[in-house]
Amino acid sequence: MRILLAEDERSLSRALKAILTKSNYSVDCVFDGEEAVLYAMASEYDLVIMDIMMPKQDGISALKEIRSKGNSVPVLMLTAKSEIDDKVEGLDSGANDYLTKPFDTKELLARIRVLTRQPAVATDNVLKFGNLTLDRGSFELSSPKGKYRLAGKEFQMMEMLMMNPGILISTEKFMDKIWGLDSEADISTAWTYISYLRKKLAALESNVQIKATRNAGYSLEEIT
Missing domain, CATH: 1.10.10.10 (Winged helix-like DNA-binding domain superfamily/Winged helix DNA-binding domain)
Incomplete structure (x- = not known):
């Protein structure tokens, strides 16, 4: 499965890519919201993992633009904020799930499995x-x-x-x-x-x- 990772913190992006690649996901990395929109619309992904606080275009705005173009790819939002209003805004903008930094690797992988699950063809993974x-x-x-x-x-x-x-x-x-x-x-x-x-x-x-x-x-x- 192929994942688009939009995270402007380079060290975290490298770490997440290593974790996901080890779990046999293909990962494309971008570092701002504008790139996230361009990549999401130019290719087919099974999941987008997107930070909210990014340069050029924040994650919420990028998500709204992706959804306005008719792209229904599952999106997992990442943020260092834990306020309930931020979570609600992300979900209302079309996010499928939300994960607050810092998070455990096992929880991230579990969220990914849920969001990319294909119940019609898969049973118990x-x-x-x-x-x-x-x-x-x-x-x-x-x-x-x-x-x-x-x-x-x-x-x-x-x-x-x-x-x-x-x-x-x-x-x-x-x-x-x-x-x-x-x-x-x-x-x-x-x-x-x-x-x-x-x-x-x-x-x-x-x-x-x-x-x-x-x-x-x-x-x-x-x-x-």
């Missing part, structure tokens, strides 16, 4: 398709024949495929959602990771395959 299971807590891909712990981009690609079984996902969408706007990686990188996943599916003797559709993309299909 586990995705299933065919004889495959992907545990989004342990990052393990398993079948009755064994299991692999997926890391980083492999996990994110498999998660996208298992959340959208049978649906064609273009290589460009993989690049956008997983590598992000600022990445120097090219399309061949996605092809390489698809190859890694196919080898793991074969080793697990899965009844699921990653099917390529020429000039269109990839889809997860059961083998019949």
